[in-house]
Amino acid sequence: MIKELFLFIKITLFVLILSVFSCNRNTNEYSTDKEFAVSQIPLYHTWLSLKEMEYKSSGTSPLALPVNTAPHDFFPWAGIVSHHILAHDYIDAWFFHLSQMRDIKRFFIISPDHYGVSLQPFSLTVGNWDSGISDGASGGFVKSDSDKVIEIAGLLEVSLDPNVFFMEHGISALMPYIKKYFPDAEVIAIAVNAESEVNTRTGGKLADVLEKEFDKKGKNENFLLISSDFSHKGGIEETSLNDYKSIHYLKNINDALWNTVICDNRMGIYILDRLGKRNSESVILYHTNSYNISGYDEDITSYFFVYFADKE
Numbered sequence: 001m002i003k004e005l006f007l008f009i010k011i012t013l014f015v016l017i018l019s020v021f022s023c024n025r026n027t028n029e030y031s032t033d034k035e036f037a038v039s040q041i042p043l044y045h046t047w048l049s050l051k052e053m054e055y056k057s058s059g060t061s062p063l064a065l066p067v068n069t070a071p072h073d074f075f076p077w078a079g080i081v082s083h084h085i086l087a088h089d090y091i092d093a094w095f096f097h098l099s100q101m102r103d104i105k106r107f108f109i110i111s112p113d114h115y116g117v118s119l120q121p122f123s124l125t126v127g128n129w130d131s132g133i134s135d136g137a138s139g140g141f142v143k144s145d146s147d148k149v150i151e152i153a154g155l156l157e158v159s160l161d162p163n164v165f166f167m168e169h170g171i172s173a174l175m176p177y178i179k180k181y182f183p184d185a186e187v188i189a190i191a192v193n194a195e196s197e198v199n200t201r202t203g204g205k206l207a208d209v210l211e212k213e214f215d216k217k218g219k220n221e222n223f224l225l226i227s228s229d230f231s232h233k234g235g236i237e238e239t240s241l242n243d244y245k246s247i248h249y250l251k252n253i254n255d256a257l258w259n260t261v262i263c264d265n266r267m268g269i270y271i272l273d274r275l276g277k278r279n280s281e282s283v284i285l286y287h288t289n290s291y292n293i294s295g296y297d298e299d300i301t302s303y304f305f306v307y308f309a310d311k312e
Contacts, residue, residue, distance in 0.1 A: 041126055041146075042162045047085055047169075048132030048176040049140075070283040075102060076307035077214065078224035078272055078280075080250075083111070083173040086293055087303045090286045091177055094305040097285060099181040101307075104223045106145055107178060107187045108213065110268040111170030111227040112194035121202045123161035123191040124153045129172060131179035142175045145186040152188065155209045164191050170227040170265070192267040198259070203267050207274035214275050219310070226272055228265035230302040231289075239289055239300045247287070250306055254278045276308060283307045 070076070081094050098104075113123060126146040133140050153160055165171055171189045178185055192206070193199070213222050231242035242262040249256040249269075258273040259266065289302040 040162075041128060041144075042166070043141075044127050044129045044165050044172055046129055046132055046172045046175045049130040051132070068283055068285055070097075070101065070285075070307060070309075074281075074283065074307070074309050075219075076283075076309050077219035077222070078226065078275070078308040080226045080228055080268075080272075080304055080306040081174065082229050082303040082305065083170045083227045084229055084290070084301060084303065085173060086290055086301075087288070090288060090303060090305055091174070092180075094285055095177040095181045098223075098307070102223075104182050104185050105221040106148065107182070107185055107223050107225050108210065109171055109174065109187055109189045109225045109227055110265065110271060111168060111189070111191050112265045112267070113164060113168065113191040114170060114194060114264075115167060116194070117164045117167070118161055118191060118193075120158045120161060121193060121199075122156050122158050122206060123164040124149050124156075124158065125160055125162045125165045125189060126150065127162055127165055127189075129175040129187075131176045133176055133179045140179065142179050143186050145188055148186075148188050152190075152209055156205065161191075165189060174225070174227060192265070194264060194267075196266060198266050198270050200270065203270045204274070206267075207271050210271065210275060224272065224275065226265060226268040228263045228268055228304075230261075230263045230304055232264060232301050233299050235300065236291060236297055239291070239302050243287070243289075243302050243304075246302075246304065247284070250282055250284055250304060253280045253282055253308070272308065279311050280308050281311050282309075 076098065079094070079098065082091055085091075117123075126144050126149050128144060129142045131140045131142050149160070168191055171191070175187075178187065190206070193202075210224070212218065214224060230246055231239045234242065246261045246263065249258060249261050253273070253276060258269050261269050263269065284304060284306050286305040287303070289300050291297050291300045
């Protein structure tokens with residue numbers, strides 16, 4: 001009886017070990033085997049396609065909002081935008097003004113992994129998003145650049161992680177605006193750790209991989225989109241103090257420290273800082289907060305809408 005029990009335990013352990021190795025093999029194949037990856041393309045929904053998220057829109061034109069204008073020859077290669085639909089008017093205006101300044105072939109979107117779903121330092125997907133905007137040519141979808149996604153996943157040595165993006169509003173919230181103002185653009189969505197302490201070794205790996213995408217030629221085609229909200233869950237005084245710290249960096253990106261920024265995507269700020277190489281100038285198009293929009297003075301979230309360009 002004891003021998004049979006030991007035999008059963010051995011067989012069970014063997015099966016478990018085999019399944020683990022099998023899962024690891026399949027996961028690695030998912031990141032490198034293009035044919036398999038693109039045959040499993042998930043479809044994600046957005047607040048507009050589901051019509052589940054309400055926002056209060058003033059109904060005004062983007063041109064009606066007070067704005068800090070950019071210099072005439074300003075060519076933004078990166079920017080920061082909110083993923084709270086409460087700030088819809090500002091998000092819409094930010095994308096509108098961006099579309100007036102340049103064309104964009106690809107958006108590299110860096111978002112915090114809000115819910116800690118990923119088991120990897122970076123999550124990527126070849127999935128497409130239903131923007132909710134009717135478009136006969138593309139069905140209203142914002143598509144991933146699958147070739148580029150698979151290439152970057154390989155360089156980062158991570159497998160594709162599609163499940164993260166079914167609930168990640170840091171990505172999906174922006175898709176209707178991308179479709180509206182850049183209907184032919186593709187995206188490379190990257191979800192990163194949302195912890196306040198940034199592992200610069202991990203972040204440095206992502207910055208190294210993205211550096212070639214944002215050389216002089218790359219900046220003419222690509223745009224680095226940092227999806228981020230700023231000071232969270234404070235009152236009016238705390239929010240003002242936190243925003244003062246963030247403004248100091250956003251206005252002095254070449255001289256101030258990136259880790260003084262108070263936001264929910266510090267990894268994204270670190271990547272922006274690395275790729276900017278101390279040769280950036282910024283325009284803060286808008287700065288507001290949830291209290292100014294809703295009148296609710298507790299649990300305030302602040303918003304910055306920023307463009308970045310090279311000085312030379």
